Amino acid sequence: MSFTSxxxxxxxxxxxxxxxxxxxxxxxxxxxxxxxxGLCSKCWREATLxxxxxxxxxxxxxxxxxxxxxxxxxxxNRGQRPHAAPNSSTPDDVSGQMxxxxxxxxxxxxxxxxxxxxxxxxxxxxxKSIISxxxxxxxxxxxxxxxxxxxxxxxxxxxxxRFSDYLKRLSKPMADDLxxxxxxxxxxxxxxxxxxxxxxxxxxxxxxxxxxxxxIYTHHIYRGLTATQQATIIDNIEKxxxxxxxxxxxxxxxxxxxxxxxxxxxxxxxxxxxxxDMLGADLEEGNLLxxxxxxxxxxxxxxxxxxxxxxxxxxxxxxxxxxxxxxxxTSQDAPASADDFLPILIYLILKANPPQLHSNTQFITRFSxxxxxxxxxxxxxxTTLCCAITFVENLDATSLSLSQEEYSDYxxxxxxxxxxxxxxxxxxxxxxxxxxxxxxxxxxxxxxxKNAREFSDEMExxxxxxxxxxxxxxxxxxLIKKRYSKQPVNLDHDFxxxxxxxxxxxxxxxxx
Amino acid sequence: MSGSRVDLKVVLLGKEAGGKTSLxxxxxxxxxxxxxxxxxxxxxxxxxxxxxxxGINVTMGIWDTAGSERYEAMSRIYYRSARAAxxxxxxxxxxxxxxxxxxVDELLKNEPDCKIYLTGTKYDLIEEEKRPRKVEETKxxxxxxxxxxLVYETSSKTGQNIKELFYKIAQDYVxxxxxxxxxxxxxxxxxxxxxxxPDKCSC
Numbered sequence: 001m002s003f004t005s006x007x008x009x010x011x012x013x014x015x016x017x018x019x020x021x022x023x024x025x026x027x028x029x030x031x032x033x034x035x036x037x038g039l040c041s042k043c044w045r046e047a048t049l050x051x052x053x054x055x056x057x058x059x060x061x062x063x064x065x066x067x068x069x070x071x072x073x074x075x076x077n078r079g080q081r082p083h084a085a086p087n088s089s090t091p092d093d094v095s096g097q098m099x100x101x102x103x104x105x106x107x108x109x110x111x112x113x114x115x116x117x118x119x120x121x122x123x124x125x126x127x128k129s130i131i132s133x134x135x136x137x138x139x140x141x142x143x144x145x146x147x148x149x150x151x152x153x154x155x156x157x158x159x160x161x162r163f164s165d166y167l168k169r170l171s172k173p174m175a176d177d178l179x180x181x182x183x184x185x186x187x188x189x190x191x192x193x194x195x196x197x198x199x200x201x202x203x204x205x206x207x208x209x210x211x212x213x214x215x216i217y218t219h220h221i222y223r224g225l226t227a228t229q230q231a232t233i234i235d236n237i238e239k240x241x242x243x244x245x246x247x248x249x250x251x252x253x254x255x256x257x258x259x260x261x262x263x264x265x266x267x268x269x270x271x272x273x274x275x276x277d278m279l280g281a282d283l284e285e286g287n288l289l290x291x292x293x294x295x296x297x298x299x300x301x302x303x304x305x306x307x308x309x310x311x312x313x314x315x316x317x318x319x320x321x322x323x324x325x326x327x328x329x330t331s332q333d334a335p336a337s338a339d340d341f342l343p344i345l346i347y348l349i350l351k352a353n354p355p356q357l358h359s360n361t362q363f364i365t366r367f368s369x370x371x372x373x374x375x376x377x378x379x380x381x382x383t384t385l386c387c388a389i390t391f392v393e394n395l396d397a398t399s400l401s402l403s404q405e406e407y408s409d410y411x412x413x414x415x416x417x418x419x420x421x422x423x424x425x426x427x428x429x430x431x432x433x434x435x436x437x438x439x440x441x442x443x444x445x446x447x448x449x450k451n452a453r454e455f456s457d458e459m460e461x462x463x464x465x466x467x468x469x470x471x472x473x474x475x476x477x478x479l480i481k482k483r484y485s486k487q488p489v490n491l492d493h494d495f496x497x498x499x500x501x502x503x504x505x506x507x508x509x510x511x512x
Numbered sequence: 513m514s515g516s517r518v519d520l521k522v523v524l525l526g527k528e529a530g531g532k533t534s535l536x537x538x539x540x541x542x543x544x545x546x547x548x549x550x551x552x553x554x555x556x557x558x559x560x561x562x563x564x565x566x567g568i569n570v571t572m573g574i575w576d577t578a579g580s581e582r583y584e585a586m587s588r589i590y591y592r593s594a595r596a597a598x599x600x601x602x603x604x605x606x607x608x609x610x611x612x613x614x615x616v617d618e619l620l621k622n623e624p625d626c627k628i629y630l631t632g633t634k635y636d637l638i639e640e641e642k643r644p645r646k647v648e649e650t651k652x653x654x655x656x657x658x659x660x661x662l663v664y665e666t667s668s669k670t671g672q673n674i675k676e677l678f679y680k681i682a683q684d685y686v687x688x689x690x691x692x693x694x695x696x697x698x699x700x701x702x703x704x705x706x707x708x709x710p711d712k713c714s715c
Contacts, residue, residue: 280580325557337533338557338576342583374593376518380558380575387578387586399582 155308159243166236173221174233181212182237189245198252202366205241205249209369212237234369239309242367246308249367251359260358268353268392273410273417278400281343284331288433293330297323298352305355310368313360314378321381324348338384346388361386518560518573520685522678523591523626525615526600527608528579531633533557534668535600536574539678544669563682570682579611587615588622596627596681603632603665606646616659627684628661629677636667 024032024040036044163182167175185208193201216222216230225233242249251257276283284290300320307313324344328336354360364382365373373379391399397407409415524532538544540559557576562569577583577590591597597619601612612630619626632652637643649665656663662680666673 280582336557338578339528339533339580341557342578374521376573377558377560380573383575383589383592384557387583387589390586390589391583394585401582 153247156244156246159240159308163236163240170233171221177215177219177221178212178233178237181215182241186241186244189241190248193248198249198255198366201249205367206370208241209234209238235311238367238369239311242310243308250363251356255362257359257362261356264357264389264393265353265355268350270411271350271392271395273413274347274350274395274400275417276343276347278402278417279343279347280401281347282331282340283327283344283347287330288436290327290330293323293327294348294351297327297348301348301352301354304360310364311372313364314368314372314382317381317385318378320348321345321384342384342388342391345384346391349385349388349392357389361389518571520570520572520596520682521575521594522572522596522598522681523575523577523594524598524600525577525587525591525612525619526579526598526631526633527602527605527611530579530600530602530605530608530611531668532576532579532598532600535598535631535633535666535674536576538668538671539674540574542671544671561678563679565679565683565686568686570685572678572682584614587618591619591623591626594623594626595685596629597623598629598631598677598681600631600633601647602634603645603647604634604637604643609647609652613655616661620659625690627681628659629681630656630661630663631677632663632665634667634669635665635672636669639667 024030024043025038026040026043028040028043030040030042032038032040033044039047164179167179170178189201189204192204213234216225216233222230222233251261276285283294285294297320300316300323304313304316307316321341324341325336327344328340349357361382373382397404400407402410406415410417524536526532534544536559540561559574560571561574562571564570575590575594577587597615599612599615599619601608616628616630619628630652632647638645652663664673664677666677668674
């Protein structure tokens, strides 16, 4: 005991470590390290290398076993078991249990494959029956892009039909050239869309517009077209391509369009309390005609989302704007200016909250023909719409000429805007509308009856006039019947003088 | 109107009730009726008109803008890619001239390719009704010298200087070598056109 105690004591006190303990456990003579389990660096590396190789080998073995098992089961399910199955005897129950699991898994997988192949068959049958009449002669072309067909929605298909109808009206070389370049470009978009960003797609599309416009203006097959015809061709191409690839190009996934749509939608929802007066819009919402026009203009704005081609979307904006001018015309005598127009447009946007507003404006900006957006009438209304949206996004107390407190109270819903319009409920409003409509109908019906009566009187008078005239004619010029006596004509009679110049009639002769 | 191609975008900037709309109305439809109800005013905020300059047809798209201060932040969207801007101010309202200066600054900063035409409106009010002139000619001319632009004083009531103003815009557009299309012939300047010189040209 005393020996051990004396041996331990100096060790602890002096922190002395025996040199033997520091050396490599393998006894190679180098110093070892605790981190390497008491081995020196060289011996440690060798040891780990050996261990790793062993691990890889065992892993491989396990993997092979599992694979063989799987294969055996797969074959087994098809009724015949290959020789490999008995060979790969795996006595451990772990893999046996796994086998049971795989069995079920495999079964499911097989069913899935069968189901999907059946679906494919049905699909191909359907698609053949629909598409083959149009594209029957180009089966090789449709095959490399199976997803092109699958992505065709009804609208896209309609667009293609409409476009080919349009092309039929053009001369043959023109139609061939246009359909070829459009088809090539469409396929190009589809194949590159996955790889490149939307901005690059925009660049490609705009380049295409420029190219095709240049081609139509300069190429000899297009000679002799008027400027309007050329413009229509370009419009139709744009319409067709954009409708066809709408799904890939509208509100693309790699942009934040969708978030912005939601943001603006929520913003508009929060600004529900804004009245026309606050915006400085001169609107008589009580007026029946005005309220009808407001609804119409709002419908057009909402409709924009349903249209596919930029040109059609712009059409909605233009129609909506024209209705706003009609509204302005009812309430003021002076010509409507942008100062009157913009507030009403803002008010309509707040009321209608058109779906996917940001995506729609982005889509138009990206894929519309630039010349249309920058200068023309549609461009003007589109710009005004963009202004209105920017205004809504940045709207604050000063832009509504409210104090900061009032604004935040409205925003938090503490106070409600003064109900200047429609103090009555929807049903009553409709009832009044109906009453006035009925009144209008009544007036019209009375007018109709009166006119009908007048007409029948007129008819009666005319009838009498005609009969009296007939009567008069009969009395003034009575019909006198003359008798004509019929004189029988003898065909065989010799006309004497009249037949003098004629040859003697031929006599039948007998010939043997 | 909407289908025709527009070559040149002309934007109207100016304070609310500064006479922008009357100017367009007079130019497009040649009328000015302050008290008589308008017929067919639909689309008055946008107008297109074809002008012939020395045998070349130029279609101008005339864009009216909202002049109210609350829409000030958006005016940039309006004048983007405009080739000419008519900056209006009311000759009888000195605050309108300050606003005009604001737009001129904006244009110089953001649209260097856009030509500016400084236009004092409602000249008839000074001439016929003897209203006091609030914006002095010398002040305007000094400013125009500074920014190198033309000055017009117009009256939509009498039509004074309005056709001249728009004709000058079209002429400048055609004469600008940047806008000349390759197939357009040389020597397009037509000096025989009457009344093309502005009232006061400070250039």
